[in-house]
Amino acid sequence: MISRRHSPLQHALRVLGPAIAAVPPVEALRAGLGALIGLGVAGLLVLSPGLDLRLGLYMIAPFGATSVLIFAVPNSPLAQPWSAVVGNTLAAVVGILVVRLVEDPALRIALAVGLSVVALSLARAVHPPAGAVAMTAAMNPDAIHELGFRFALAPVAVGSALLVVVGIAYAHLTGRRYPFRHYDDERAHRTADHPAVERLGLSEAELTDILRRYRQSLNLGVEDLARLIGAAEMQAASHQAGPLTAADIMSRDLVTVHPDTPLSEVADLFRLHAFTSLPVVDGSDRFLGVIFQLHLIRRAREDSLHLKMDFAAAMARLLDPEREAPVRAADIMAVGTPRVAPTTPVSALLPLLAENESDAVPVMTQDRTIVGIVTQTDLIAALARQHLRVSLASRVA
Known part of the structure; x- marks a missing residue:
């Protein structure tokens, strides 16, 4: 496998680059047009020729940020009606209270924003533009003293x-959904049943716990999480069409040894790769046998009993490369272990790995050339994927 390493400059550019997936131009235009219409309508109704606009309080800048959320990312929990209306209004109230209590400008602005964050979080109404609403109030104390709590109401x-x-x-007219649907909303079939791909076997509480655990509750709703998990399952299942065979799940990048490989090197390979088995092949990669870690333990145990020494000493003697006649792979390998062809169904591998003393089965061609190996781990992963595929198919059906 080729490892692609990035230079520090390349890494910095990747870190500082965009983290948002590319947006289709049509979607960008749809969001921009929505913000234009939204702010236009709000401006016509909120602005009044009889009001003093010099401070910009009646068509306030935070409305621009609110428009970005509502029209560009309508699925975000931060953009939902409760967050937008309650969040902005609550932040305005906090800003007004701080203006009345604090004289110092720097402290007033910091307190207004900081206390707003606390209030919004407790009210489950986090809305980023609300911080700007509180800041707007704190930066315009004269107007706030004049307007009082009317500022929180209008604008x-x-x-x-x-x-x-x-x-x-606008979302309805352009084929989008806003506000986003909740987990227990009525479905397209006028029932509470979720679509097939969203029936995950997870409750709303469990999905909510996942969002909290990964600190994503402000970025994603429970409904969207269910949809994404379902879509990911379907995508993963689509990668495997038809019955699985040994060739589909086998490990292909093999580490092998030759018959004359000393056991000291075999033990080093076990330790280096954390394998429990190693195929033994000849110079043409034809399969001769397999060595399991159990073979080393069994041989050392036999030597300890025969030579009347403790197990550790017997193991050290077995792996000693300096001994007069080092033990080699051919001396302890198993030659009668099961082996399969690349086309062998996965279902046929289960008894081979479950009922024998081996945790790996070599995969070879007709001329005994080994092309892969299936371990118990490979089989468990394959059965899990197969179960997922069957489960998804039954859901769709």
Whole structure:
């Protein structure tokens, strides 16, 4: 396998580069047009010729950020109506209270934003533009003293609600879904049953726990997580079509030894690769036998009993490359172990690995050339994938 290493500069550029998947131009235009319409409608209804606009409080800048969320990422939990309306309004209230209590400008701004974050989190209404709402209030104390809590009502609550209403209508007209559906919403068939690919065997509480465990509850909803897991399962299952064979699941990058390989080298290979078995082949890669770690232990145990020494000493003697007649692979390899062809069905491998003293079965061609090996780990993974494929097929059916 070729390992591609990046230079420090390349790594830095990758880290600092975009983390968001490429957006189709049509989707970008759809989101931009929605923001234009949303802000246009909000501006027409919120702005009033009779109000003093010099401070920009009536068509406030945070509405632009709210529009980005509602029209560009409508599935985000941060963009949902509760987060947008309650989040912005609650932040405005916090900002107004801080303005009334704190005189120092720097401390006032920091407190307004920090306390808003706490309040939004407790109210489950986290909405990033809300921090800017609190900051806007804290930076304009004169206007806030004049308007009081009316600022939280209009323009903040009214403007946020208008953006949400336009967002709902625009999503419907452009074939999108906003607000996003909740996990227990009624489905397309007017029942509570989830689509086949979303029946994961996981409860809403378990999915919620996954989001919390990986700290993704602000980025993804439970419903979206179910849809993504289901889609990933289907994609994975599609990689394997038809009945599995030994060739589909076998390990191909083999580590082999020759008949005259000393056991000291065999033990080193076991330790280096963490294998439990090693095929023994001749110079043409024709299979001769297999060595299992159990063979080393069994031989050392026999030597310890025969020579009346402890097991550790017997093992050291067995692996000693300097002994007068070093023990080699051919001396302890098993030659009567099961072996299969590349076309052998996976179902036929189960009894071979479950009922014998081996945890690996060599895969070879008719001329005894070894082309792979199937371990118990390979088989377990294959059975899991096969079970998944059958389960998904029954769901779709």
